[in-house]
Amino acid sequence: QKEVEQDPGPLSVPEGAIVSLNCTYSNSAFQYFMWYRQYSRKGPELLMYTYSSGNKEDGRFTAQVDKSSKYISLFIRDSQPSDSATYLCAMSAVRSGGYNKLIFGAGTRLAVHP
């Protein structure tokens, strides 16, 4: 079983829709949760960063973490064609000796059509 599971999609939605992207994980030591956006053939771009449980909002993006269920979500409101990309969730346990590797999901491909 992978430490982080993420549905690869693809997910296709019309412009203006609310998009929900999700990841589940098995390692209860994970405390830091991130969402990255990756356009084709580019490096991942950090979108959201959350510590422990709770919600965090940034513009059209909302990140939620439910540690009791080991489940995290990213919501995109009023989706735009420019949001079409692969969305990667990533997690990290508490730093030990300055070591904080990220464990990634496989990524969900999102296509927003006009």
Place this chain on the structure above:
Amino acid sequence: DAGVTQSPTHLIKTRGQQVTLRCSPISGHKSVSWYQQVLGQGPQFIFQYYEKEERGRGNFPDRFSARQFPNYSSELNVNALLLGDSALYLCASNSDTDNSYEQYFGPGTRLTVT
């Protein structure tokens, strides 16, 4: 400010050859991590370096090695290349303060092994 930079952008090598990839972190960032991203998958952790010392190593063979220089730039070396080493190699940097788990990625080096 410049982000993480990587060179070269693309590289084509044949099996058995050796390759060196280079990374310059964001100014002020002292920690550099390397990840391998195979097509259709999330990035996988290879190494993390801080102040020229290896902080962590992922599940990669000894053919993979890295180092960090006094100016915090880093090199990733891969010896005896295999077809399966074809991937996007990503470098990420973070500021390594106690509350900084956010890693910022460069554009990557796309390595093709033929």
